Structures are given as C-alpha cells and as structure tokens.
Amino acid sequence: MILQLVTSYVVFPLxxxxxxxxxxxxxxxxxxxxRIIAFDLIAASSAGIIVVxxxxxxxxxxxxAASIWAVIAFxxxxxxxxxxxxxxxL
Amino acid sequence: MKDxxxxxxxxxxxxxxxxxxxxxxxxxDVFSRMSCVAKAATMGLGLLLLGLAIYFGELGVTSxxxxxxxxxxxxxxxxxxxxxxxxxxxxxPLWEGTIKDELAGRYGAGAALEGEESPSGENxxxxxxxxxxx
Numbered sequence: 001m002i003l004q005l006v007t008s009y010v011v012f013p014l015x016x017x018x019x020x021x022x023x024x025x026x027x028x029x030x031x032x033x034x035r036i037i038a039f040d041l042i043a044a045s046s047a048g049i050i051v052v053x054x055x056x057x058x059x060x061x062x063x064x065a066a067s068i069w070a071v072i073a074f075x076x077x078x079x080x081x082x083x084x085x086x087x088x089x090l
Numbered sequence: 091m092k093d094x095x096x097x098x099x100x101x102x103x104x105x106x107x108x109x110x111x112x113x114x115x116x117x118x119d120v121f122s123r124m125s126c127v128a129k130a131a132t133m134g135l136g137l138l139l140l141g142l143a144i145y146f147g148e149l150g151v152t153s154x155x156x157x158x159x160x161x162x163x164x165x166x167x168x169x170x171x172x173x174x175x176x177x178x179x180x181x182x183p184l185w186e187g188t189i190k191d192e193l194a195g196r197y198g199a200g201a202a203l204e205g206e207e208s209p210s211g212e213n214x215x216x217x218x219x220x221x222x223x224x
Contacts, residue, residue: 006097014104018111033177044131067158074165081172
C-alpha cells in the first residue's frame, strides 16, 4: 500500500521530471555531444520507469526489457560518439 | 517493513536520476554535464534495480537485476569517456572558469612539441585526432 502511494506520488513524478529536463537539454543543447548526453539520460530514466513499472505491476518479465534497453542505449551512444569523431572525414 | 525499505531505496534512486537531469540543464559545459549523467544516473538506476531485486526476492529476478547493475556500472563510464573524448576533439568549448586543461596542446597544432613524451597509445586515433579550435 505504502509502496503504491510512494511510487505514484514521488518516484514516477521524479522520473517524469527528469525526462522533461533531459528533453529541454535535447532541444537546447548547443552541440551534438550535449544532445547525445541528453539521450543517455533519457535512456537511463526510461529504463528506471520500466523498472518501477515492473515493481508496481508485479511483472518481473519487464526487467528483461529494462536490461535490453540499457544495452541498446549503450550501443547507440557508442555509435553516436563514433559518428561525431568520423563526421569530418566522411 | 520490506515495503518501507523498497520505497526508501526507490525514492533515493529516482532522486539521483532527477538530480542528474537538473545538473544536465544547469551545468555550464559539455564535460560537467557528462560527469553529472555518468555518476548520478548510474547510481539512480542501480538503486532502482536494487529495489526491484528486494521486492521480488526470487533467485532468477535477483540475479538478472544484479547482472543489469553490473552491466550499467561497467558501461556507463565507457560511454561517458567516449563522449567526452570526441567532444574534446570536436572542439567543444570549455567553461570559462576552468582552471586546468591537461590535454591542451596534446592534439592538433601543439602536439608536435609534446608528442614524444606522450604514451604511444594516446595517439591511436590517427590523423583524425586533432582538436578543432572552438
């Protein structure tokens, strides 16, 4: 009971606020590296949202989705970093 | 009792992620933003996964959650290091209050002067490793 209250009134709003702030940086960010860091934070907070949803619904299968999402986010960040490095030579 | 512990851990984890996002908006240059995300988001996601592991309390779920925590702890510094390195080489401006730039002169025009004393693995990027002027 207290877990439902805390997740719906504290944890989910904090994670959603983190998403909003990261989207602000994604729109404003002066360089491409800023936007990639913002994407990294969006990936982390959405993985957090998946994890908290797994707790509130009791579906432990969602943990697999969260871990695979973390893997994909890491690989895409590495690919974007490679793109910044190779941008001048392409 | 278990619910209270899980609620505390999850509030701490989401608070860390929110602080990472706050630093993301407020910090002055790319490198401080990168350090915010690298530390605080790793800590936040790790605490959320720890809360999930305590909530379910089964062997399979706990081992998968611990594996994911280990993966995040291993990969987040690598990703941040890559982003910081290419942002530096791409000529991202430093904050005007920066007091030390240890890579200054190691890439680009000044690299020929100090190239001998740098370790051999440092210039493995080849011709692309020259810092553009901001």
